[in-house]
Amino acid sequence: xxxxxxxxxxxxxxxxxxxxxxxxxxxxxxxxxxxxxxxxxxxxxxxxxxxxxxxxxxxxxxxxxxxxxxxxxxxxxxxxxxxxxxxxxxxxxxxxxxxxxxxxxxxxxxxxxxxxxxxxxxxxxxxxxxxxxxxxxxxxxxxxxxxxxxxxxxxxxxxxxxxxxxxxxxxxxxxxxxxxxxxxxxxxxxxxxxxxxxxxxxxxxxxxxxxxxxxxxxxxxxxxxxxxxxxxxxxxxxxxxxxxxxxxxxxxxxxxxxxxxxxxxxxxxxxxxxxxxxxxxxxxxxxxxxxxxxxxxxxxxxxxxxxxxxxxxxxxxxxxxxxxxxxxxxxxxxxxxxxxxxxxxxxxxxxxxxxxxxxxxxxxxxxxxxxxxxxxxxxxxxxxxxxxxxxxxxxxxxxxxxxxxxxxxxxxxxxxxxxxxxxxxxxxxxxxxxxxxxxxxxxxxxxxxxxxxxxxxxxxxxxxxxxx
Amino acid sequence: xxxxxxxxxxxxxxxxxxxxxxxxxxxxxxxxxxxxxxxxxxxxxxxxxxxxxxxxxxxxxxxxxxxxxxxxxxxxxxxxxxxxxxxxxxxxxxxxxxxxxxxxxxxxxxxxxxxxxxxxxxxxxxxxxxxxxxxxxxxxxxxxxxxxxxxxxxxxxxxxxxxxxxxxxxxxxxxxxxxxxxxxxxxxxxxxxxxxxxxxxxxxxxxxxxxxxxxxxxxxxxxxxxxxxxxxxxxxxxxxxxxxxxxxxxxxxxxxxxxxxxxxxxxxxxxxxxxxxxxxxxxxxxxxxxxxxxxxxxxxxxxxxxxxxxxxxxxxxxxxxxxxxxxxxxxxxxxxxxxxxxxxxxxxxxxxxxxxxxxxxxxxxxxxxxxxxxxxxxxxxxxxxxxxxxxxxxxxxxxxxxxxxxxxxxxxxxxxxxxxxxxxxxxxxxxxxxxxxxxxxxxxxxxxxxxxxxxxxxxxxxxxxxxx
Numbered sequence: 020x021x022x023x024x025x026x027x028x029x030x031x032x033x034x035x036x037x038x039x040x041x042x043x044x045x046x047x048x049x050x051x052x053x054x055x056x057x058x059x060x061x062x063x064x065x066x067x068x069x070x071x072x073x074x075x076x077x078x079x080x081x082x083x084x085x086x087x088x089x090x091x092x093x094x095x096x097x098x099x100x101x102x103x104x105x106x107x108x109x110x111x112x113x114x115x116x117x118x119x120x121x122x123x124x125x126x127x128x129x130x131x132x133x134x135x136x137x138x139x140x141x142x143x144x145x146x147x148x149x150x151x152x153x154x155x156x157x158x159x160x161x162x163x164x165x166x167x168x169x170x171x172x173x174x175x176x177x178x179x180x181x182x183x184x185x186x187x188x189x190x191x192x193x194x195x196x197x198x199x200x201x202x203x204x205x206x207x208x209x210x211x212x213x214x215x216x217x218x219x220x221x222x223x224x225x226x227x228x229x230x231x232x233x234x235x236x237x238x239x240x241x242x243x244x245x246x247x248x249x250x251x252x253x254x255x256x257x258x259x260x261x262x263x264x265x266x267x268x269x270x271x272x273x274x275x276x277x278x279x280x281x282x283x284x285x286x287x288x289x290x291x292x293x294x295x296x297x298x299x300x301x302x303x304x305x306x307x308x309x310x311x312x313x314x315x316x317x318x319x320x321x322x323x324x325x326x327x328x329x330x331x332x333x334x335x336x337x338x339x340x341x342x343x344x345x346x347x348x349x350x351x352x353x354x355x356x357x358x359x360x361x362x363x364x365x366x367x368x369x370x371x372x373x374x375x376x377x378x379x380x381x382x383x384x385x386x387x388x389x390x391x392x393x394x395x396x397x398x399x400x401x402x403x404x405x406x407x408x409x410x411x412x413x414x415x416x417x418x419x420x421x422x423x424x425x426x427x428x429x430x431x432x433x434x435x436x437x438x439x440x441x442x443x444x445x446x447x448x449x450x451x452x453x454x455x456x457x458x459x460x461x462x463x464x465x466x467x468x469x470x471x472x473x474x475x476x477x478x479x480x481x482x483x484x485x486x487x
Numbered sequence: 488x489x490x491x492x493x494x495x496x497x498x499x500x501x502x503x504x505x506x507x508x509x510x511x512x513x514x515x516x517x518x519x520x521x522x523x524x525x526x527x528x529x530x531x532x533x534x535x536x537x538x539x540x541x542x543x544x545x546x547x548x549x550x551x552x553x554x555x556x557x558x559x560x561x562x563x564x565x566x567x568x569x570x571x572x573x574x575x576x577x578x579x580x581x582x583x584x585x586x587x588x589x590x591x592x593x594x595x596x597x598x599x600x601x602x603x604x605x606x607x608x609x610x611x612x613x614x615x616x617x618x619x620x621x622x623x624x625x626x627x628x629x630x631x632x633x634x635x636x637x638x639x640x641x642x643x644x645x646x647x648x649x650x651x652x653x654x655x656x657x658x659x660x661x662x663x664x665x666x667x668x669x670x671x672x673x674x675x676x677x678x679x680x681x682x683x684x685x686x687x688x689x690x691x692x693x694x695x696x697x698x699x700x701x702x703x704x705x706x707x708x709x710x711x712x713x714x715x716x717x718x719x720x721x722x723x724x725x726x727x728x729x730x731x732x733x734x735x736x737x738x739x740x741x742x743x744x745x746x747x748x749x750x751x752x753x754x755x756x757x758x759x760x761x762x763x764x765x766x767x768x769x770x771x772x773x774x775x776x777x778x779x780x781x782x783x784x785x786x787x788x789x790x791x792x793x794x795x796x797x798x799x800x801x802x803x804x805x806x807x808x809x810x811x812x813x814x815x816x817x818x819x820x821x822x823x824x825x826x827x828x829x830x831x832x833x834x835x836x837x838x839x840x841x842x843x844x845x846x847x848x849x850x851x852x853x854x855x856x857x858x859x860x861x862x863x864x865x866x867x868x869x870x871x872x873x874x875x876x877x878x879x880x881x882x883x884x885x886x887x888x889x890x891x892x893x894x895x896x897x898x899x900x901x902x903x904x905x906x907x908x909x910x911x912x913x914x915x916x917x918x919x920x921x922x923x924x925x926x927x928x929x930x931x932x933x934x935x936x937x938x939x940x941x942x943x944x945x946x947x948x949x950x951x952x953x954x955x
Contacts, residue, residue, distance in 0.1 A: 078673040078815055088740070089672060186670070192816035194670020202654070202662020204557060205546040205836035212953055272556070292876055292946055295917045299874070299902060306951055310869075317869055323949040324874055330822060331953060333801050340820075342953065347546055348660035348833040350954075352808075354798060354820035365816040368673035380848070401778075401785055406767070406792055408760055434767060449763045478760055481791040483774055485680055485799060485810065486818075 061375045062097035064130035066121045066146055067137035068106045071160045071187065072099075074364025075134060076112065079371070086368075092375045098124040125150050132374050134367055135159045144168055151179045156374040158367055160187035166261040166277060169268065182377065184370025189262045190215060190339040192362030193355035194369060199269050199343060206345030208270040213307035215262040215320075217337035217357040218246045218253035219285050223293075223303060223322075224335045230290050245337060255284030256305065256320040263307040263318055270343065271309065273316050283321040296324050302332045402454040404433065404482040407464070410445040412472040418448060421467055428463040430455040445474045451482065529843045530565035532598035534589045534614055535605035536574045539628050539655065540567075542832025543602060544580065547839070554836075560843045566592040593618050600842050602835055603627045612636055619647045624842040626835055628655035634729040634745060637736065650845065652838025657730045658683060658807040660830030661823035662837060667737050667811060674813030676738040681775035683730040683788075685805035685825040686714045686721035687753050691771060691790075692803040695761050701754055713805060723752030724773065724788040731775040731786055738811065739777065741784050751789040764792050770800045870922040872901065872950040875932070878913040880940040886916060889935055896931040898923040913942045919950065 063079060065072050079086075079096050086094055100121040101107060107117070118124055125133055125146060133150040135143050135157060143164050150157050157176070159165070165172070165188055176183050186196045190213075199208075214220050218240060225236040237254065240246035252258050260280045267275040285305050296303050301324035309318045325332050330352050334340040339357025344350045356362040411417045422432055434451040452460070464477050531547060533540050547554075547564050555561055568589040569575060575585070586592055593601055593614060601618040603611050603625060611632050618625050625644070627633070633640070633656055644651050654664045658681075667676075682688050686708060693704040705722065708714035720726050728748045735743040753773050764771050769792035777786045793800050798820050802808040807825025812818045824830040879885045890900055902919040920928070932945050 074815075082673050082815075085675065086672060089668075192671075192813075193819060194666045197665060197670055198662045198821075200557075201841060202665055202837050203660075203833060204554060204840045205550050205833050207553065212951065289946065291915065292874070292948060295876065295904070295915070296874065296948075298904065299917075299919055301874070301950065303948065308951060319869075321949060323951040325951055325953050328801070329953040330798075330801050333796070333798050345660075345833065347542075347550075347829040349824045349827075349830055350822075351661060352820070352822035353666075354818075354822070356817045359817075361815040362817055365671060365673050365813065369670050372672045373669060401787075406760070406764065406769070408763065436763070436766065447759065447763070449767075451767055478757065480760060480764075480771065481789060482769065483680065483776060483791040483793055485793050485797040 060093040060095060061131050061378055062095060062127075062129040063132045063134060063371055064098040064100070064124040064127060065096060065134045065136060066100045066124060067135070068099065068101040068110065068112070069136065069138070070360045071363045071367060072101075072134070072136035073110060074360035074362075075136060075367040075371075076364075078361065078364045078368045082368070086372060090372060090376065092372065092379060094371065094375055097129045098127050100124040121146050122149060125153060125155065130155065131378055132156045132158060132371055134371065135161060136367065137161075138163070140164055140167065144172070147172055147183070148175060151175050151181050151183075154179055154181055156181050156184070156378065158184040158187070158370040158374065160185070160363055160367060162188040162258070162261040162265060166264040169265070170274060182374060184367075184374055185265065186370045187363050187366035189265050190341060190353070190355065191217075191357040191359060192365045193339060193341070193353050193357070194366065195266075195341045195353045196269065197369070197373075198351070198353055199266070203343075203345050203348055203351065206347045207311075208343055208345055209311045210342075210344040211263070211266055211270060211307070211309040212331055212342040213259070213263060213266065214304055214331060214334045214338070214340050215259040215307045215357065216253050216256070216305060217339055218250065219256075219259070219305040220334065220339070221245045221337045222254065223285055223288070223305060226288065226290055227293050227297075227302065230294070232290055233286055233288055254286050256282040259305060259307045259320045263309060263320060266307075266341065266343075267309045267316065267318055271311060271316055275309075275316065275318050279316075279318055281319040281321065285322050288322050297327075299324075300327050301325060302327055304331065304334075306331075402456055404484070405430075405452045405455055405457075405460050406478075406480040406482055407450045407452060407460070408478045409448045409450075409467055410474045410477070411448055411470075412444075412474075413446045414472060417472055420470065420472075421448065424466045424470075425450075425452070425463050427466075428455075428459040430459060430463055457481075528561040528563060529599050529846055530595075530597040531562060531600045531602060531839055532566040532568070532592040532595060533564060533602045533604060534568045534592060535603070536567065536569040536578065536580070537604065537606070538828045539831045539835060540569075540602070540604035541578060542828035542830075543604060543835040543839075544832075546829065546832045546836045550836070554840060558840060558844065560840065560847060562839065562843055565597045566595050568592040589614050590617060593621060593623065598623065599846055600624045600626060600839050602839065603629060604835065605629075606631070608632055608635065612640070615640055615651070616643060619643050619649050619651075622647055622649055624649050624652070624846065626652040626655070626838040626842065628653070628831055628835060630656040630726070630729040630733060634732040637733070638742060650842060652835075652842055653733065654838045655831050655834035657733050658809060658821070658823065659685075659825045659827060660833045661807060661809070661821050661825070662834065663734075663809045663821045664737065665837070665841075666819070666821055667734070671811075671813050671816055671819065674815045675779075676811055676813055677779045678810075678812040679731075679734055679738060679775070679777040680799055680810040681727070681731060681734065682772055682799060682802045682806070682808050683727040683775045683825065684721050684724070684773060685807055686718065687724075687727070687773040688802065688807070688825075689713045689805045690722065691753060691756070691761075691773060694756065694758055695765075695770065698758050698762070700758055701756055722754050724750040727773060727775045727788045731777060731788060734775075734809065734811075735777045735784065735786055739779060739784055743777075743784065743786050747784075747786055749787040749789065753790050756790050765795075767792075768795050769793060770795055772799065772802075774799075870924055872922055872952075873898075873920045873925075873928050874946075874948040874950055875918045875920060875928070876946045877916045877918075877935055878942045878945070879916055879938075880912075880942075881914045882940060885940055888938065889916065889941075892934045892938075893918075893920070893931050895934075896923075896927040898927060898931055925949075 100118050102119050133155050222236040260282050264275045306323045307320045331342050340354040342352045431453045432450050433453050436449045568586050570587050601623050603614050690704040728750050732743050774791045775788045799810050808822040810820045899921045900918050901921050904917045
């Protein structure tokens with residue numbers, strides 16, 4: 020049943036009207052349909068089955084139930100366009116939804132959200148424009164395109180009342196775009212520091228850790244699939260500059276383009292300088308830097324030295340991070356994987372879900388955990404390594420007796436130190452155990468504390484290796 | 488002019504219908520009005536002018552124009568409730584909007600969004616329930632309330648079609664709630680590691696850096712305003728456990744309550760163990776840990792040792808951070824200030840803006856930088872310290888000559904090292920300068936490279952101190 024229908028021009032907000040109508044009928048002008056139990060079904064079209072497109076396809080198809088549980092939205096891939104048959108090889112794609120013609124996908128009335136994931140400039144731009152002019156929501160991971168033609172595309176989106184989601188264009192899986200745009204909306208920003216290119220960061224990390232040359236580190240990175248055959252784009256700072264231009268536009272509302280950014284790469288960095296930097300308390304990183312100054316915005320990508328105690332100094336390997344200072348919130352740092360099929364696909368999916376919420380008129384701030392479930396594990400069943408300090412008299416046989424008791428409780432020692440730092444007549448015996456049950460450890464500790472040559476209560480502290 | 492009006496029951500999405508109507512008239516049933524140029528005006532009521540309430544009031548009033556520029560929304564505080572007249576002292580609050588009766592504020596038809604910022608349990612709960620039952624959107628920073636009564640409040644919100652924003656309840660200014668909820672929506676989570684209490688982290692950081700006792704560090708923290716007179720809540724892990732229960736609910740859809748969390752505080756940590764931890768390559772942090780295991784969810788707050796090279800190890804002082812692992816995205820880390828008037832106010836404001844977007848039917852993914860502006864500064868006008876390495880013969884007078892040239896270009900040296908690591912017959916002279924203009928530095932370098940006793944091109948690298 021159609022409840023209401025009124026002629027609307029395409030200004031902001033009115034898209035919602037169509038969808039309220041959709042909510043009450045089975046098939047609407049925009050093609051959204053109801054699933055049997057009344058959830059709104061929203062169709063996604065994916066253009067390009069490269070690295071990011073494949074990750075997006077996998078997450079959307081494999082995680083439809085999870086997304087539905089979290090948001091109440093029924094999202095489905097309904098059309099996939101890929102011009103290169105080799106890219107389909109070995110991939111489990113529903114062939115009935117495949118086309119080699121992206122325009123056919125864009126025209127498909129079941130497609131409400133178009134994900135442009137081919138990269139490059141001209142075709143990508145044409146597809147996005149066509150999608151917007153057909154009032155479809157767009158998601159893209161194409162940083163080069165946004166850096167070069169962002170003005171034009173966003174203006175067209177505004178005119179058609181549609182949106183372009185671009186979370187995946189900067190820092191892959193890290194939700195940094197929505198953090199700056201929504202999470203810190205009440206702030207003016209003064210400073211951005213980014214490690215925006217995983218390839219460069221990986222190469223610099225290896226040069227730093229192993230003292231090897233740029234050439235050698237690059238070769239290793241290429242062999243391990245972290246650098247392209249022609250690495251110019253990554254190691255000369257161009258990719259990082261594309262991403263910086265997007266961040267600057269977002270944070271400073273400033274139309275910075277590539278020619279406003281000073282760009283230097285890492286290819287001329289000498290390991291000797293990495294060593295001296297360490298002596299002075301610094302680490303060399305390829306930094307994307309943007310500063311708001313009284314004389315304008317300064318934007319640069321270059322290898323620079325960062326104090327070792329700065330949180331960005333511990334961003335190593337292929338990881339990316341953005342450190343941004345808001346005038347109300349102070350510094351924030353966002354860290355994670357900057358590339359890869361599923362991390363970047365995860366970002367594309369987050370935009371798709373946001374746009375689906377917009378289309379469906381769903382709440383922006385969803386209520387969490389309404390259908391909560393899950394058991395709670397008893398803490399004592401957890402097995403981790405422990406630190407254990409026993410205060411004991413410095414005499415023969417002490418360590419043997421203590422390790423014997425630990426062994427009785429099936430606890431083995433991975434490291435021990437007995438440095439003779441004498442504290443009130445006793446010396447500390449400090450041990451790190453292999454994985455152990457807390458329960459057993461506590462019992463062993465009680466037994467140790469009853470020994471004649473130990474003093475007071477021993478101390479045990481959990482060791483959390485921090486990698487899940 | 489009213490375009491359409493239809494009887495609707497309160498299911499999700501229909502709130503939007505009202506607002507489409509609002510969009511076209513001047514005053515609606517929900518009270519939203521148009522500003523003279525047609526922007527939607529949305530009224531905010533703030534209950535409680537403590538630390539967070541005051542920060543929220545300041546940002547909303549001082550940043551109305553910025554928020555409008557970024558989102559197109561006209562947000563305004565229209566009513567403020569504070570029962571304690573002492574809290575108004577010295578604050579620049581528009582007295583005409585003040586009341587001591589929060590229920591009067593909630594009933595005010597100009598108030599569309601109610602921000603409950605008084606803390607505590609019973610009154611806060613009553614206010615939120617009253618607001619929801621009047622179909623008002625709610626924002627709260629009240630972690631204890633959500634941890635204890637979240638189930639009931641979220642169920643009521645779902646029933647009334649309203650939302651409860653709670654970004655400010657965990658990690659103050661860090662937009663971690665929306666990161667997990669929206670940014671990583673396609674992920675299942677396996678692991679959370681949080682440094683969720685700034686007071687404890689500050690105390691542990693001072694104990695670690697200065698080797699002082701818990702008692703002494705606590706006293707310092709109290710004197711500096713980082714710890715309450717009665718610090719139990721913070722140092723015994725209760726506050727961190729409240730926040731962990733919210734994160735677990737969000738990430739694992741699991742109804743964890745305080746009694747499911749193993750809680751230990753930091754008051755019994757001995758500096759001796761902090762020292763030994765360092766010897767073994769660890770740092771002691773008060774960690775909130777949640778793991779999904781085959782036998783259920785394990786949740787705990789306790790002082791634990793974390794490897795020094797883990798990114799969470801460099802979260803020091805009053806900073807908070809959440810490290811969370813998604814199965815598609817891998818690890819993500821979010822870092823920033825966990826408390827304070829404006830950082831937490833910034834989080835409250837971000838929820839208010841999201842809810843205002845929902846009320847107004849505005850886009851979820853806004854187009855950035857349409858009204859972009861801003862000048863770009865010439866890179867050469869930037870002044871930072873530089874690292875400079877010159878290869879020179881090891882003979883008397885070399886350093887004097889080089890520093891003389893630097894001085895001619897108004898560059899002063901803050902540190903120099905000449906360790907005699909002989910590289911191909913020459914020794915490196917390595918300097919760190921005070922702030923200098925890049926232009927001058929490059930000219931000085933050219934002059935130095937022309938000296939008879941230097942070899943090849945000297946190397947200069949920018950030093951980015953990284954604190955804006």
